[in-house]
Amino acid sequence: MSGGMVRSLGKGSAPPGPVPEGLIRVYSMRFCPFAKRTLLVLRAKGIRHEVININLKNKPEWFFKKNPSGLVPVLETSLGQLICESAITCEYLDEAYPGKKLWPGDPYEKACQKMVFESFSKVPSLMISFLRTQNKEDCSGLKEELHKEFSKLEEVLTNKKTAFFGGSSLSMIDYLIWPWFEWLEALELNEYVDHTPNLKLWMASMKKDPTVSSFPTDVKTFQGFFNLYMQNSPEACDYGL
Numbered sequence: 001m002s003g004g005m006v007r008s009l010g011k012g013s014a015p016p017g018p019v020p021e022g023l024i025r026v027y028s029m030r031f032c033p034f035a036k037r038t039l040l041v042l043r044a045k046g047i048r049h050e051v052i053n054i055n056l057k058n059k060p061e062w063f064f065k066k067n068p069s070g071l072v073p074v075l076e077t078s079l080g081q082l083i084c085e086s087a088i089t090c091e092y093l094d095e096a097y098p099g100k101k102l103w104p105g106d107p108y109e110k111a112c113q114k115m116v117f118e119s120f121s122k123v124p125s126l127m128i129s130f131l132r133t134q135n136k137e138d139c140s141g142l143k144e145e146l147h148k149e150f151s152k153l154e155e156v157l158t159n160k161k162t163a164f165f166g167g168s169s170l171s172m173i174d175y176l177i178w179p180w181f182e183w184l185e186a187l188e189l190n191e192y193v194d195h196t197p198n199l200k201l202w203m204a205s206m207k208k209d210p211t212v213s214s215f216p217t218d219v220k221t222f223q224g225f226f227n228l229y230m231q232n233s234p235e236a237c238d239y240g241l
């Protein structure tokens with residue numbers, strides 16, 4: 001399985017050939033939290049896959065044929081089927097491949113996980129806005145909103161009395177929301193989970209998961225990427241390689 005630590009393809013690159021049988025391909029970007037959802041599910045389920053990184057600041061022309069919106073992640077099967085939108089890619093992988101099921105089989109339990117997912121939905125855009133406005137203006141409003149969103153997640157864990165959002169073991173909802181928690185330290189937002197002890201414990205448990213710990217997250221590398229990305233540098237996506 002590809003580790004994904006490969007340079008990205010940019011404008012002028014040759015389009016990759018068909019996906020070999022027995023493999024699934026993911027178009028990704030090393031620092032994209034949405035693509036990380038897909039990669040976590042691929043790894044957790046032990047699905048053989050290859051990773052093609054896309055230079056999001058200098059996109060290859062051919063990439064728009066894979067996803068007209070130009071966003072990663074995108075899955076491509078050996079039949080040439082294309083699947084985009086991270087949550088949809090994760091659900092597809094869980095349904096299409098055998099082995100450990102990450103969504104619960106019980107419809108009510110699945111609905112509960114989807115409600116948590118919905119409740120988490122403001123966090124990605126708040127974090128991106130925070131990244132964009134950092135050092136430029138006062139971020140107190142954003143921080144207050146983030147504080148509120150984390151309190152909502154804390155309440156779920158407190159009411160459930162379980163280590164993970166789906167119960168006593170890790171499941172789909174945990175992988176869907178995890179990538180943004182990896183950003184906290186790099187964005188110096190760790191104190192925003194000080195008021196949420198159960199969320200903090202959840203983060204500690206997530207870090208111990210073999211799938212999560214198989215992707216080392218280096219704070220300095222994240223910060224280097226953030227700096228270049230905010231400057232629209234075509235080198236951002238390959239930072240640290």
Ligand SMILES: N[C@@H](CCC(=O)N[C@@H](CS)C(=O)NCC(=O)O)C(=O)O
Nearest residue numbers: 032033034056071072073085086087
């Ligand atoms: N709703 C999409 C969002 C994906 C997304 O925003 N990906 C970012 C990278 S983290 C991207 O491809 N950005 C390229 C661009 O904005 O042009 C999903 O869940 O897959």
